[in-house]
Each structure stands twice: as C-alpha cells, then as structure tokens.
Amino acid sequence: MAVALFSCNKDDNGENNNTPQLKISYNSLTTTTNYLTTFKGADNNSSVDFSGQATRVAMLKELDAYMKTGVTANVDAQKMKDMFENKNSAFSNASLNTSDKNIISKTAQSFDVTASDAEKNQFKTWMDALATTSTAHGQTASAGTAGLLDTKYLVDAKGFEYGQFIQKGLMGAMMMDQICNIYLGSEKQNADNKAIVTGKNYTQLEHHWDEAYGYLTQNEYYPKPDAANAGKYLETYLGSYVRQVTTAEGGVNGSDIYRAFLVGRAAIVNNDNGTRTNQIAYIRTNVEKAIAVIAVSYLNKTKTATTNGAKFHSLSEGTGFVYALRYAYSAKISATQSNQLLSQLMSKPNGFWDLTNADIDAVRDVIANAFGINKEVVVNH
Amino acid sequence: MKTFQWFKGAAVTVLLAGGMLVACQKDKTDDKGSTSGYDRKAMLTNYADNYIIPAYAEEMNAVVAMQTAIKAFAMQPNATTLATAREKWLTAYQSWQKVAMFELGPAEGVSLLQFVNTHPCTPSKIQNNISTSSYNLASIGSGDEQGFAAIDYLINGLASTDQVIIDNYSVMAGAVNRGSYLTALADRLVTLLGGVQQQWNGDYRNTFVNATGTDVSSSTSKLVNSYVLYYERFLRSGKIGLPVGAMTGFSKPELMECYYSPQNSRGMADIGMAAMIKVFKGESFSNTTSGPSMYQYMVTLGNKDNSGTLIADVIVKEMNEAAQAVHGLDADLKLEFMVSRPKVLQAYQQMQEVVPLIKVDMVSAMGISITYVDNDGD
Numbered sequence: 001m002a003v004a005l006f007s008c009n010k011d012d013n014g015e016n017n018n019t020p021q022l023k024i025s026y027n028s029l030t031t032t033t034n035y036l037t038t039f040k041g042a043d044n045n046s047s048v049d050f051s052g053q054a055t056r057v058a059m060l061k062e063l064d065a066y067m068k069t070g071v072t073a074n075v076d077a078q079k080m081k082d083m084f085e086n087k088n089s090a091f092s093n094a095s096l097n098t099s100d101k102n103i104i105s106k107t108a109q110s111f112d113v114t115a116s117d118a119e120k121n122q123f124k125t126w127m128d129a130l131a132t133t134s135t136a137h138g139q140t141a142s143a144g145t146a147g148l149l150d151t152k153y154l155v156d157a158k159g160f161e162y163g164q165f166i167q168k169g170l171m172g173a174m175m176m177d178q179i180c181n182i183y184l185g186s187e188k189q190n191a192d193n194k195a196i197v198t199g200k201n202y203t204q205l206e207h208h209w210d211e212a213y214g215y216l217t218q219n220e221y222y223p224k225p226d227a228a229n230a231g232k233y234l235e236t237y238l239g240s241y242v243r244q245v246t247t248a249e250g251g252v253n254g255s256d257i258y259r260a261f262l263v264g265r266a267a268i269v270n271n272d273n274g275t276r277t278n279q280i281a282y283i284r285t286n287v288e289k290a291i292a293v294i295a296v297s298y299l300n301k302t303k304t305a306t307t308n309g310a311k312f313h314s315l316s317e318g319t320g321f322v323y324a325l326r327y328a329y330s331a332k333i334s335a336t337q338s339n340q341l342l343s344q345l346m347s348k349p350n351g352f353w354d355l356t357n358a359d360i361d362a363v364r365d366v367i368a369n370a371f372g373i374n375k376e377v378v379v380n381h
Numbered sequence: 382m383k384t385f386q387w388f389k390g391a392a393v394t395v396l397l398a399g400g401m402l403v404a405c406q407k408d409k410t411d412d413k414g415s416t417s418g419y420d421r422k423a424m425l426t427n428y429a430d431n432y433i434i435p436a437y438a439e440e441m442n443a444v445v446a447m448q449t450a451i452k453a454f455a456m457q458p459n460a461t462t463l464a465t466a467r468e469k470w471l472t473a474y475q476s477w478q479k480v481a482m483f484e485l486g487p488a489e490g491v492s493l494l495q496f497v498n499t500h501p502c503t504p505s506k507i508q509n510n511i512s513t514s515s516y517n518l519a520s521i522g523s524g525d526e527q528g529f530a531a532i533d534y535l536i537n538g539l540a541s542t543d544q545v546i547i548d549n550y551s552v553m554a555g556a557v558n559r560g561s562y563l564t565a566l567a568d569r570l571v572t573l574l575g576g577v578q579q580q581w582n583g584d585y586r587n588t589f590v591n592a593t594g595t596d597v598s599s600s601t602s603k604l605v606n607s608y609v610l611y612y613e614r615f616l617r618s619g620k621i622g623l624p625v626g627a628m629t630g631f632s633k634p635e636l637m638e639c640y641y642s643p644q645n646s647r648g649m650a651d652i653g654m655a656a657m658i659k660v661f662k663g664e665s666f667s668n669t670t671s672g673p674s675m676y677q678y679m680v681t682l683g684n685k686d687n688s689g690t691l692i693a694d695v696i697v698k699e700m701n702e703a704a705q706a707v708h709g710l711d712a713d714l715k716l717e718f719m720v721s722r723p724k725v726l727q728a729y730q731q732m733q734e735v736v737p738l739i740k741v742d743m744v745s746a747m748g749i750s751i752t753y754v755d756n757d758g759d
Contacts, residue, residue, distance in 0.1 A: 142506075143522065159522070248596065248597060302521065303489075303490075303492050303521070304484075304489060304492065304753070306494075306495060306499075306614070308522045311521055311522065312522075315521075352521070352522070353520060353521075353522050354517065354520050355520060355521050356517070356519035356520055356521065357490070357491055357492055357519070357521065358519070360521070361490075374598065376598070378597070378752060380750075380752060380754065
C-alpha cells in the first residue's frame with residue numbers, strides 16, 4: 001500500500017518493486033547514480049564497456065570538425081567519405097585509423113539492405129555537395145549563389161548547409177537507430193544473460209544495453225553538468241539535444257531517460273524482463289519525441305531569426321532532424337513521410353530562399369500533430 | 382495506550398498523504414506566480430485593450446493612408462504626389478515605432494518585424510525584383526527587399542534630386558515596373574499588419590490575457606521577452622549601436638534607419654524610446670492614464686538596488702536618461718555617425734545601461750527566463 005501511495009504519476013515507471021530479493025533495488029537508483037560503478041562483474045570491476053560507441057562518436061567529432069573547415073577552405077569529399085568508412089588513415093587521431101570500427105556500417109543498419117544502402121549513399125551525396133559548396137567559401141551567399149552567410153555559415157545556392165544535414169542526420173541514422181532499433185531491439189535483447197562473455201566480466205545482454213547507453217553519453221551519469229562551465233553540459237550530439245528537451249517542452253527530462261537506462265540495466269541484472277521491457281519502450285518513445293520537439297523548435301526558430309544566416313542555419317538543422325525522425329523505433333514519421341516533408345522544404349527553385357513562413361508551418365504542423373506537441377514550441381539551446 | 386498508538390499511526394499516514402499531495406501538485410501551473418500574488422491578468426488586459434489594440438488601429442490607418450498616397454504617386458508621379466507619399470510614409474513609419482516591441486503571437490507568427498522594418502534594405506535585390514518582375518515578398522529571406530526601409534529607398538534614395546526620382550516613375554525605362562513594385566510594397570504592409578490587427582481584434586486578445594502564468598508559453602513571458610529583445614537588438618543596436626560601430630570601432634551609417642532620408646532618423650529613435658517608456662509604465666496609448674504594468678509589477682515585487690531604490694524606478698530613470706541622450710543628438714543621425722562618433726557612443730552607453738536592468742533584474746524578479754538567443758551553438 002505504501003508503494004502505491006508514493007506513485008503520483010499514471011505510469012509508475014514500469015518498475016516491478018514487488019519481486020523479493022532484487023539484486024539491485026530500483027529505489028536505490030537516483031539521477032546521479034554512477035552508471036559505471038553500479039554495475040559490476042563478479043571481479044568487482046565495472047562491467048560497463050561502450051568503447052566501440054565512444055570510438056564512433058570520436059570519429060563523428062573529427063568528421064564534424066573537418067566539415068566546419070569548409071567555411072575557410074575547400075574541403076575534400078573523398079576525405080569525408082574516408083572518415084565515414086574509416087579508410088586511408090583519414091583521421092588525425094591515429095587510434096581511430098587503426099580501429100576496426102567505422103560509422104558507415106552503423107548508418108541506417110536497421111533498414112533493409114537496399115534502403116540502408118540508399119541512406120548511406122545519401123550521406124555521401126551530401127558530402128559531395130558540401131565539398132562543391134566549399135569552393136565558394138570566399139563569397140557571400142544569396143538566392144542562386146553559394147557562399148557564406150553572416151560570414152560563418154556555408155550554404156549552397158539553395159541555402160542548404162550540408163554539414164548540418166550530415167551531422168544531424170547521423171544523430172538519427174547512427175545514434176538513434178543503434179539505440180532504439182539495434183541494441184534495444186529484439187535480436188540484441190534476446191542475447192544470453194547467463195554466461196559471462198569470454199575474457200570479459202559481463203553477459204552479452206548486459207553489454208548490449210551498455211552499448212545503447214554509450215551512444216547517448218559516455219559519462220557516468222546523464223545529464224552531466226560541466227563543473228568548469230556553469231550552465232554547460234558534457235554530452236555531445238544526440239545526448240546533448242535529448243537533454244535540451246524537458247517536460248516544459250512537452251517531453252521528459254534527460255534525467256528521466258537516464259533513469260530508464262539505469263533501471264533497465266538493473267532489470268537485466270535482476271532477470272526482470274517485465275521491467276526491462278517497460279524501460280525499452282520508455283527510451284524509444286522519449287528519444288523519438290525529443291528529436292521531434294527539436295525539429296519543430298528549429299523550424300520555429302527559423303521564422304524568428306533575424307539574419308538570413310541564422311535563418312538558414314536553423315532551417316538546415318531542423319531539416320537534418322526532420323530527416324533523422326525516420327530512425328525512431330516504429331517511427332511516427334516514416335522515411336516516406338520524412339522525404340515528403342524534406343521535399344516541401346527543399347524542392348523549390350531556389351530551395352530555402354523561396355520558402356515562406358506558411359511553408360515552414362505546414363511541415364512543422366505535420367510533426368507537431370503526429371506527436372501531440374505544441375506547434376509553437378521553442379527549445380532553449 | 383492503544384488509542385495513542387492509533388492516533389500516532391494516523392498522523393503519520395496523514396503526513397505521508399499530505400506529502401504525496403504536495404509532490405503531485407508540483408507540476409501544476411502556478412497562475413499567480415512565485416510569492417507576489419500579482420494580478421497578471423489585469424496587467425495583460427491593460428496592455429491588450431489600452432495600448433496594443435489601439436496602437437495597431439492607429440498603425441493600420443496610417444499604413445492604409447500611405448498605400449493610398451503611394452498608389453496616387455505611382456499613377457501620377459509629380460512633385461505633389463511625391464511629397465504626399467513621403468509624408469504618409471513617414472507618419473506610418475513613426476506609428477510603427479510605437480507597436481514594434483510586441484513581436485509575439487500573431488506578429489511573431491508572420492515574422493512581422495522582419496518584413497516591416499529590416500534595415501538596411503538591399504538595393505540590388507530591389508532593382509532585380511523590379512527589372513524581372515519576379516519576386517515573392519513572402520519568402521523568408523526577403524526582408525531586405527521590402528518594408529519601410531525599402532520604400533525609403535524607392536521614394537527618397539533612387540536619385541539625388543526629386544525631379545530624377547519622379548522621372549524614375551514617369552519617363553525613364555522601367556517606370557511602370559518601378560511603380561508596380563512600390564505599390565506592391567505598400568500593399569504588403571497593409572496585408573501583413575491587417576492580418577495581425579485582425580487577430581488582436583479577434584481571438585488572440587483573449588488568448589493573450591488568459592495565459593497568466595510565468596512559464597515560457599505565458600503572455601508575461603512573451604511580453605517581456607519581446608520587449609527586452611526589441612530594446613536590445615532593434616532599438617539600442619539597430620538604430621544606434623550597429624551604425625555607430627559600438628562593437629567594431631568604426632561607423633557604418635548605411636545600417637541606420639531612414640538612411641535615404643536621414644533627417645527623419647533621430648526623430649524615429651525618439652519615438653521608439655518614448656514608446657518603450659510608455660509601455661513599461663503601462664500608460665494607455667492615447668493618453669497618460671496608467672494601469673497595471675511591468676512597472677507596477679516590479680514595484681509589487683519590491684526588488685531594490687544596492688542603494689535601496691526600487692528597481693522599477695531605476696529602470697524608469699535610466700530609460701529617461703537614455704531617451705534624453707538620444708534626443709540630444711542631431712536630427713540627422715547619418716551626420717552624427719560620421720562626425721560625432723564619441724557623442725553617439727555616449728548615447729549608446731546610456732541606452733546600454735538599461736539592458737541589464739530589464740534583461741536580468743526584471744526577468745529574474747518576475748520568475749521568467751529570457752527565451753531568445755542570438756546564436757545557437759552546435
């Protein structure tokens with residue numbers, strides 16, 4: 001009776017606290033519980049290992065940094081693709097070059113082979129376009145002319161900032177897809193949870209859960225404030241954007257998603273499938289919703305931005321997130337619908353330059369309605 | 382003994398239940414706000430009914446009169462019709478200054494401020510629109526092709542003498558297209574402002590006065606955010622800071638308002654400052670009767686500065702000083718930006734002193750947050 005009284009929400013977090021003798025009690029898990037030290041192997045060392053994910057995030061970071069140099073110099077399409085595929089020692093960090101990991105094999109991996117191939121090629125096409133656009137870095141952009149806006153955003157003749165399509169696109173195609181469809185998907189979640197993997201101190205199932213976590217953050221809890229910089233946080237990419245969406249914007253808080261990761265991982269230790277299933281659903285729903293809120297927010301910010309550079313930068317980010325939505329689990333905005341929305345944003349003769357507020361609202365409203373979000377929502381970054 | 386134990390047990394249960402209730406209600410929107418108990422609905426109602434709606438009414442009348450005068454000029458370009466067009470344009474532009482700080486709700490939805498008053502305009506884009514007759518004034522990057530600044534260019538800046546300006550619309554090649562484009566700009570302002578006015582005269586007024594919380598979707602948050610943003614970016618920086626190069630170290634007069642009729646420029650800034658003060662104090666649009674306002678809210682909240690003065694009064698004092706400093710500049714700011722930079726920088730500094738008071742002190746006192754950012758870091 002006491003447990004029921006303390007539950008204020010309709011959803012009691014899907015935690016089954018009535019099973020006696022839980023190895024890890026769910027009530028012991030808080031917003032600052034240390035993910036790495038809470039889950040230990042029989043050797044009393046952390047059983048959490050997401051080094052593969054950390055490696056790919058580091059690769060994305062170098063790719064991102066390289067793309068941004070297009071503002072001051074020509075960038076090379078082959079180099080970007082080499083980073084995408086981890087070929088030809090494209091990274092400046094030698095350990096990345098010798099790693100057996102790459103981004104491309106984890107891009108749209110949950111799609112069927114043909115569709116996955118098409119999406120991988122989409123990224124390569126954007127890389128080609130970015131390289132071509134970068135040759136115009138010395139001039140100012142306008143409708144029909146590639147170049148820089150506000151002296152810092154590199155856009156093509158249609159106002160497209162390809163670096164944003166690629167970066168935001170990979171947050172969906174790699175990170176959200178890997179978390180929600182691959183690692184939390186039924187194949188990986190059916191992995192063995194009894195035997196310890198040879199040479200390691202975790203079961204296969206425990207490891208897959210941690211690999212999902214590693215795409216959200218590589219820190220010991222989430223969100224993690226930067227002690228050296230008040231108001232800043234230590235996540236990157238997907239984890240950073242998911243954190244920015246809170247209950248105030250119609251989503252959940254980053255700490256709620258963290259709790260679901262903690263509880264799910266504890267449920268695996270507890271052999272508590274029911275609780276684990278609930279956390280999977282919670283993570284999938286709310287990571288997707290956060291991306292939807294962010295997409296709507298960027299579309300709204302486009303209209304209020306007062307320079308063309310700020311407008312098209314915001315619009316390019318929003319477009320990247322509209323693209324990313326297809327990678328949610330059982331996506332509310334499928335690839336077909338996402339492509340339709342992208343077409344509405346991108347296919348006018350002068351691309352973004354020809355859009356009106358009404359055009360942007362039309363796309364925004366489809367997403368807002370699909371998720372039941374306030375269509376005027378704006379997220380503070 | 383038994384009774385005592387039961388009572389103790391019941392008391393604990395009640396405490397527990399009471400604790401649970403409080404925890405559950407944490408999420409409920411607090412419509413009176415922190416600890417002040419201030420009646421925000423009364424403030425919002427005063428702003429809507431006594432200032433915003435009458436301000437849009439005056440602006441619409443002025444813009445429609447401008448449209449009529451511009452059409453008359455385009456149809457029969459001569460010294461008289463040009464003079465009338467200029468006069469009506471100026472009146473409409475001055476009227477705009479009094480309502481520009483309410484970029485929220487319907488205005489925000491249509492990016493009103495950008496389409497009405499982006500300055501500088503871009504003459505090359507305007508010329509291109511005129512010669513190709515192919516343009517879409519609703520497209521998101523087109524703020525610099527339309528609005529009051531573009532009209533300034535077209536009726537004041539096309540040439541250095543009035544006769545040649547008139548010739549541009551009568552005998553020179555492209556005259557018809559020029560007249561059409563000028564008319565289209567006037568039509569666009571009527572459409573845009575008319576749409577916004579219609580919403581304020583319709584459903585939006587009630588939506589506005591009833592969103593009485595302090596969360597980001599509340600009207601107080603939107604009102605204060607649009608007010609502060611306008612002051613910082615469009616009044617302080619847009620009219621003075623950027624053209625005088627407060628950050629860059631050198632003047633760039635072409636960024637100013639009324640660049641092609643600079644004798645109007647300081648007057649425009651005067652009207653803007655006066656309106657900001659009037660709005661802060663909750664004065665009605667048509668006279669000086671005041672009602673519940675940001676000023677009154679701040680007085681009620683009671684925040685004081687280190688010398689014990691109410692922040693509300695410090696804000697009024699600093700705004701008046703800023704207005705005075707601006708008014709002390711020459712009517713022709715283009716001249717001032719070029720030859721009296723130090724004096725303009727002092728006026729800028731006075732304007733700047735208001736910013737932390739409204740952007741930090743007032744915002745935090747009211748328990749709201751600044752929701753606009755200049756750039757997002759990615």
